[in-house]
Amino acid sequence: MTYTTLISAAELAEHIFDPNWVILDCRHDLTNPDAGRNAYDEGHLPNAQFADLDDELAGSKTDAAGKFRGRHPLPERADFLDTLRRWGISDDTQVVTYDAHGGMFAARVWWMLRWAGHANVAVLDGGVPAWLAHGMFLSVEPSSRTMGSLSDRPSLVATVTADDLLKNLEDRKRTIVDARAPDRFRGENETLDPVGGHIPGAKNRFFKDNLQADGRFKPATELRATFEQLIGKPEDAVMQCGSGVTACHNLLAMEVAGLQGAALYPGSWSEWCADPSRPTATGE
Structure with a gap:
């Protein structure tokens, strides 16, 4: 298995x-x-x-x-x-x-x-x-492995660029979902986002909303219902965050829910806002 x-x-x-x-x-x-x-x-x-x-x-x-x-x-x-x-x-x-x-x-x-x-x-x-x-222990012993032989195989995921999302501002074919905390999405957290806000038209799905109180993922049916209301077709969705890290949490949650095909914008907000020519939005 x-x-x-x-x-x-x-x-x-x-x-x-x-x-x-x-x-x-x-x-x-x-x-x-x-x-x-x-x-x-x-x-x-x-x-x-x-x-x-x-x-x-x-x-x-x-x-x-x-x-x-x-x-x-x-x-x-x-x-x-x-x-x-x-x-x-x-x-x-x-x-x-x-x-x-x-x-x-x-x-x-x-x-x-x-x-x-x-x-x-x-x-x-x-x-x-x-x-x-679960009653298991932690170790302080360092670990290493013998060299692996992983092949260079085709990617199993999709990515988009800033230029792709600039074009999307015109045709609105993709739904952009931002995984940052709501205050960062609104542009109210200057510590982590010196330039505040989000990509115009983006929706906010804080990655922690994928979790139960004990830190484990919510059931697949619950995740699926939430994301289906948020994005429509998964293959038309783009996940992003501050720097392409927590966006992957939403991608994992979607995979758990059986919703495959969404893309990642690896540069995310930190890349997007670095170019003042790119439009931004604040608030909800």
């Missing part, structure tokens, strides 16, 4: 030492770049390796022409494939990603593996709190 969306703590506990499973600790703090690594060093799931959002899961913030690409642009595909192989991932490897933040960072790595063409990847539902609640 393979896992492609979510995996429970009980299910993961049965496979935590399987040689063909790779576990990735994706913890991070947008305001403290060292927080994830420090948390890993203090205690992580057995056999887990640390996946650094800034250094391993994002590329250069500027392109060859010096144009800003956002706070967490995608790395070069070849570089990311090399990183996955270094983590011990091959074509038949089951990958599990986790964090302690409701999946906000683990979902980004889940999406990126699918971007690299690897389908056998799932997010630990509930993250570290669910693992501990």
Whole structure:
């Protein structure tokens, strides 16, 4: 059996030492770049390796022409494939990603593996709190794997560019969904968004609304009902956020709900608002 969306703590506990499973600790703090690594060093799931959002899961913030690409642009595909192989991932490897933040960072790595063409990847539902609640332990032992042999396969996901969304302002063929907190969407949080607001016409679906009180994802039927009211056809939807991270949480929630085909705008608001020629909106 393979896992492609979510995996429970009980299910993961049965496979935590399987040689063909790779576990990735994706913890991070947008305001403290060292927080994830420090948390890993203090205690992580057995056999887990640390996946650094800034250094391993994002590329250069500027392109060859010096144009800003956002706070967490995608790395070069070849570089990311090399990183996955270094983590011990091959074509038949089951990958599990986790964090302690409701999946906000683990979902980004889940999406990126699918971007690299690897389908056998799932997010630990509930993250570290669910693992501990299941009576399992954390380890302080570092983990590494022998080099994997992951192939370069076609991507399983879609992306759009800022130019695509500029065109969309005219034809309105796509529904844009912003995963940031409502205050950021409205343009009221200057700490994380020095330029406040959102792409005109975008709708707001805060990623935490995908979760139950215990930090696990809501049932598929509930997620499906919500997203169907929000977007219409999933293949006409674009998910975005501040820098292309929490938008992946909405993409995972849609996948859990059986709604496939939505695209990610990797540059998201941080790229969009860096060009003053692009229109912006504030408020609801």
